[in-house]
Amino acid sequence: MNAEIISVGSELLLGQIVNTNATFLSKELAELGIDVYYQTTVGDNEQRLYETLKQAHSRADLLIITGGLGPTKDDLTKETVALFVGEELTYHEESLRSIEGYFQRRKREMTPNNRKQALIVRGSTALSNHFGMAPGMVVSYENKAIVLLPGPPKEMKPMFKNELVPHLTKLLGEQVSSITSRVLRFFNIGESQLETELMDILEAQSNPTIAPLASDGEVTLRLTVKHPSEAERLRLLDETEEQITKRVGAYLYGYGETTLFEQLFLQLRQKGCTIATAESFTGGKFSAALTSFSGSSEIFRGGTVSYATDVKEKVLGVSKRVIDEYGVISHHCANEMATCAKETYQADIAISFTGVAGPNPQEGKEPGTVYISIAGFATSPLSFELLLGGGREAVRERAMKYGCFYLLNELKRWNKSE
Secondary structure (H helix, E strand, C coil): CEEEEEEECHHHHCCCCCCHHHHHHHHHHHHCCCEEEEEEEECCCHHHHHHHHHHHHHHCCEEEEECCCCCCCCCCHHHHHHHHHCCCEEECHHHHHHHHHHHHHCCCCCCHHHHHHHEEECCCEEECCCCCCCCEEEEEECCEEEEEECCCHHHHHHHHHHHHHHHHHHHHHHHHHHEEEEEEEEECCCHHHHHHHCHHHHHHCCCCEEEEEEECCEEEEEEEEECCCHHHHHHHHHHHHHHHHHHHHHHEEEECCCCHHHHHHHHHHHCCCCEEEEECCCCCHHHHHHCCCCCHHHCEEEEEECCCHHHHHHHHCCCHHHHHHHCCCCHHHHHHHHHHHHHHHCCCEEEEEEECCCCCCECCECCCEEEEEEECCCCCCEEEEEECCCCHHHHHHHHHHHHHHHHHHHHHHCCCCC
């Protein structure tokens, strides 16, 4: 089965809102083994929506339309679909009662146009909306399915998962249960390098299929396997993953929807390791990200945001000699920042960040110059130098990710009892 996603709404074309619905649906459909070949966005115009439906129906088995189910005149989706399939609209009584009850409970007058939200295409299967008013629906037409879902993500997402997925599972039969995916997450390796390292594996792929995706400083590989036997699916995934990790396993940090910070938090807690921070140009963002997880008090001792030079010296304890001789944008300063933070907060390890976020040079160092130091894993602090591209915020974000990655690599080899 292949699908096409149609997003309805002039606000999408005007750039007033971001089309997160299409992203969500494509991802969820991929998990079901349904290929999405096209995504189309169309404004609130009946003629253009009709032509879009006509084209999509000619090339897809499943059409999923989001938006245009509301009470106003520019909400034209269900009317256009009804015209396209040659059916009338009729009230879905359960939804109508629900809408009327909503206004009664809040002691508000229900304007007549709200009744419009309870209309569905005659003969369609209604999809209950437990987080809004307008029901969704599945319309069967010429052996294909046209699905209408509401536009607001808080309504669309639960309707898709709770109402539509069971319906699609029936349509697909055993095909759904015969598909398994696994996402491998990599850092500190670019998409082009990863492809080069795995070129022969990617060219020979058939089952599992391997789909790379690059984001900011990260690359993911989605492995998708199809086979009736669950045991065989897992074997094929394990076998493919082993081939991949033999070559690029040094860059693998996690699976699924995890993040570098989540993996760092889990590893610190698993090893019973406490951490402290000393941040300059990152402005406390590393500490904030690490303490965003429930239970972070078990591992996070404290941190200092020593943004100004005199704070590095007088509050954190970096020696004046190091500052005068090497500057604050240096390995030496980063090392002392990490060492001082470890001692100040009585932590097992500490990490420091100093650098130039930009846009202007500092101490003769170009924007993107970053020094990261980690104290506690060895007799002397471990020091890392980076030259990162991008704007001010990008440099800060990437530096923090590198800090996580370096910590994860050291934690793999570290035993607190030694």
